[in-house]
Amino acid sequence: MLSVKHLIDTNSLTRDDIQQILDTAQSFEAVNNRDIKKVPALRGRTIVNLFLEPSTRTRSSFELAEKRLSADALNMGGSTSSVVKGESLADTIQTIDAMNVDMFICRARLAGTPQKITEHTDAVVINAGDGKHQHPTQAMLDLYTIRKNFGHLDGLKVAIVGDLSHSRVVGSLVPALKTMGAEVVLVGPPTFHVDDPSWFGCYQTSHFDEVIGDVDVVYMLRVQLERMEGAPIPSRREYNRLWGLDERRSKLMKPEAIICHPGPMNRGMEINSEVADCARSRILDQVNAGVLTRMAAMYLLLGGDSDGISA
Amino acid sequence: MAFLLKGARVVDPQLNLDAVLDVRIDGETISEVAATVKPQEGDTVIDAKGKVLTPGLVDMHVHFRDPGFEYKETIETGSRAAVHGGFTDVATMPNTNPVTDNGPAVRFQIDRGNEVGLIHVRPMGALTKGSKGQELAEIGNMVDEGASAFSDDGHGVQSAGMMRTVMEYVSQFDRVVAAHCEIESISAGGVVNEGRASTRLGMFGWPALGEELEISRDIDLCRLTGCPLHICHISTGRGAELVRAAKKEGLPVTAEVCPHHLFLSEDDITDTYNTNLKMNPPLRTAEDALALQAAVADGTVDCIVTDHAPHAAHEKDCEWEISYFGCIGLETSLPLMVTNMVRTNKLSYTGLVRAMAVNPRRILRLEPVKIAAGYKADLTLFDPEKKVQITTEYFESKSKNSAFIGAELYGVATDVFVDGKRVLANEVVVPGGEK
Numbered sequence: 001m002l003s004v005k006h007l008i009d010t011n012s013l014t015r016d017d018i019q020q021i022l023d024t025a026q027s028f029e030a031v032n033n034r035d036i037k038k039v040p041a042l043r044g045r046t047i048v049n050l051f052l053e054p055s056t057r058t059r060s061s062f063e064l065a066e067k068r069l070s071a072d073a074l075n076m077g078g079s080t081s082s083v084v085k086g087e088s089l090a091d092t093i094q095t096i097d098a099m100n101v102d103m104f105i106c107r108a109r110l111a112g113t114p115q116k117i118t119e120h121t122d123a124v125v126i127n128a129g130d131g132k133h134q135h136p137t138q139a140m141l142d143l144y145t146i147r148k149n150f151g152h153l154d155g156l157k158v159a160i161v162g163d164l165s166h167s168r169v170v171g172s173l174v175p176a177l178k179t180m181g182a183e184v185v186l187v188g189p190p191t192f193h194v195d196d197p198s199w200f201g202c203y204q205t206s207h208f209d210e211v212i213g214d215v216d217v218v219y220m221l222r223v224q225l226e227r228m229e230g231a232p233i234p235s236r237r238e239y240n241r242l243w244g245l246d247e248r249r250s251k252l253m254k255p256e257a258i259i260c261h262p263g264p265m266n267r268g269m270e271i272n273s274e275v276a277d278c279a280r281s282r283i284l285d286q287v288n289a290g291v292l293t294r295m296a297a298m299y300l301l302l303g304g305d306s307d308g309i310s311a
Numbered sequence: 312m313a314f315l316l317k318g319a320r321v322v323d324p325q326l327n328l329d330a331v332l333d334v335r336i337d338g339e340t341i342s343e344v345a346a347t348v349k350p351q352e353g354d355t356v357i358d359a360k361g362k363v364l365t366p367g368l369v370d371m372h373v374h375f376r377d378p379g380f381e382y383k384e385t386i387e388t389g390s391r392a393a394v395h396g397g398f399t400d401v402a403t404m405p406n407t408n409p410v411t412d413n414g415p416a417v418r419f420q421i422d423r424g425n426e427v428g429l430i431h432v433r434p435m436g437a438l439t440k441g442s443k444g445q446e447l448a449e450i451g452n453m454v455d456e457g458a459s460a461f462s463d464d465g466h467g468v469q470s471a472g473m474m475r476t477v478m479e480y481v482s483q484f485d486r487v488v489a490a491h492c493e494i495e496s497i498s499a500g501g502v503v504n505e506g507r508a509s510t511r512l513g514m515f516g517w518p519a520l521g522e523e524l525e526i527s528r529d530i531d532l533c534r535l536t537g538c539p540l541h542i543c544h545i546s547t548g549r550g551a552e553l554v555r556a557a558k559k560e561g562l563p564v565t566a567e568v569c570p571h572h573l574f575l576s577e578d579d580i581t582d583t584y585n586t587n588l589k590m591n592p593p594l595r596t597a598e599d600a601l602a603l604q605a606a607v608a609d610g611t612v613d614c615i616v617t618d619h620a621p622h623a624a625h626e627k628d629c630e631w632e633i634s635y636f637g638c639i640g641l642e643t644s645l646p647l648m649v650t651n652m653v654r655t656n657k658l659s660y661t662g663l664v665r666a667m668a669v670n671p672r673r674i675l676r677l678e679p680v681k682i683a684a685g686y687k688a689d690l691t692l693f694d695p696e697k698k699v700q701i702t703t704e705y706f707e708s709k710s711k712n713s714a715f716i717g718a719e720l721y722g723v724a725t726d727v728f729v730d731g732k733r734v735l736a737n738e739v740v741v742p743g744g745e746k
């Protein structure tokens with residue numbers, strides 16, 4: 001059992017919660033590696049995928065996770081949703097809630113939307129990314145990937161690099177890493193710095209080369225080109241020179257250090273192809289871990305036991 | 312109709328008065344103030360022992376939404392809220408629809424207020440046509456029709472050149488320019504204070520600098536033009552410091568602060584995203600709140616206003632980033648000040664009356680109201696020991712978006728007299744006054 005009813009942010013997760021999610025995800029590896037990738041764990045449960053903002057990878061990851069747990073899924077959002085037609089969030093949620101569903105998976109442009117949903121339904125809510133606030137299942141898949149690589153999280157050093165201020169990845173990954181005993185440094189242009197790094201308990205710098213040799217994980221963020229206001233960087237070229245991960249810079253990394261990226265990548269901007277596809281890259285492992293950790297989160301939040309998976 | 316208030320603690324700093332006295336009201340005016348006043352035949356005698364009697368409270372920054380947004384508030388419901396909160400006068404902001412930027416629109420609000428028969432509605436006119444910050448509004452005509460001050464509240468005048476023109480023009484009229492200070496290229500899209508709150512909640516920050524830079528600019532324009540400047544809803548300690556320096560220099564600068572900026576901070580915005588805490592300017596740091604309390608106590612901040620901003624339930628029951636800015640305040644202002652400033656000995660009753668009655672009248676260029684024979688009987692009587700639990704049912708306002716729902720406060724207005732009419736009688740609102 002997790003200590004939370006919903007998965008809204010990672011700040012409220014205990015070390016034990018995170019451990020349970022990661023361990024449960026690990027137990028699902030066997031399911032995902034079989035020919036018949038399905039267990040009846042959530043048979044008869046109804047899950048609503050409410051995607052109020054475009055999403056491809058997160059959405060398909062959740063949908064696959066639901067299918068592999070045998071849940072019934074209802075997809076809503078995009079241009080078909082009533083929120084687009086001007087219906088309020090409260091009305092939308094109450095309407096769906098009246099159809100008796102068990103869980104909402106919510107992706108939203110506005111921070112706090114998943115929390116607001118909990119006020120209008122008794123169903124469990126998983127935040128699939130809200131504005132630039134949090135994206136907790138992304139943090140879980142990142143932790144899973146890193147733990148799988150090193151065997152532990154305690155004592156690791158992680159540099160998160162790039163568009164910090166627009167990133168919901170930062171919002172949920174940093175607290176989760178800290179809870180698990182890792183150390184985090186934030187790197188990016190001053191115009192992309194978070195307003196108050198002390199809230200995260202992190203050192204924040206603009207100088208990538210000064211920290212890259214010290215860390216076990218180089219986590220490159222996607223520059224959110226669609227969220228740029230006030231032209232905070234002069235050009236792709238300059239960004240790539242100062243904060244991009246290219247071959248030269250990757251040689252400064254510790255020999256055993258790995259590279260992560262939440263995707264989708266802007267190749268040639270924050271990461272160059274020769275690095276994205278190199279042996280250190282764990283980017284596709286992250287995608288794989290996404291299905292596992294989402295299966296785990298849904299399973300545990302709908303009442304599953306962390307050591308009860310035998311199917 | 313005559314009233315005799317027996318044994319109230321009468322507080323009026325204009326007369327250096329703080330004493331237990333009897334006060335008789337005859338018709339529209341105060342007829343006698345003395346240690347003991349004998350009732351005359353037909354007088355309604357009110358036992359005011361233990362209560363405080365002050366010149367009528369004035370809130371010089373409210374939004375009554377009338378005309379244009381009557382579903383949020385009207386001059387009638389807003390007036391009821393004002394009286395219930397202990398106020399005799401309010402200055403209404405011009406961001407109505409259409410914008411109150413001309414003489415007839417000012418006159419409409421005054422007339423409508425008189426029809427309602429509760430308080431004095433003292434409209435502010437817009438500085439610029441449509442409050443768009445482009446062209447001067449007909450300020451002279453609005454002065455003639457009774458505008459109490461001028462403001463483009465809701466927005467700062469973004470162009471420094473336009474603000475200079477506005478202040479030069481207004482300088483001829485003996486009215487203040489009430490400035491909402493916000494440089495929009497800096498506040499751009501911000502919905503919470505920049506810093507801890509914006510980081511924690513993952514939302515765009517509205518930095519203190521966006522406010523302070525414009526306060527600085529407007530103080531400099533005040534020095535240049537000589538136009539009296541009133542800084543609206545100061546939210547930062549640095550903002551108060553700028554006003555303190557300007558006053559020391561002798562500039563005609565005044566300032567106001569809202570109870571929510573005094574008694575709440577960004578830390579009160581939790582993961583529940585209570586949108587009633589979404590303000591413009593935003594709730595700042597706890598240190599800012601303390602600095603503002605000190606600025607009220609030392610007189611740097613002249614008056615307490617509420618920025619009473621009614622919004623319908625559906626405009627607040629939504630995602631934080633798209634919910635409207637502002638909270639209602641008229642019915643909690645006095646109890647908040649009594650509870651958090653007077654009862655904690657941070658402010659005397661004299662200081663309270665200056666900030667909530669005397670100074671706003673002076674800034675709005677209204678006739679002074681003193682508790683002495685011959686003065687207009689615009690009076691507030693409140694019980695400082697009476698406790699109230701703030702619930703949505705407590706409000707006369709049409710909207711219920713208070714930041715203080717659930718609070719337990721002391722200090723409740725029991726009676727309000729406007730032009731000698733008892734429009735609040737034992738906490739009950741009586742339009743037109745008790746018969």
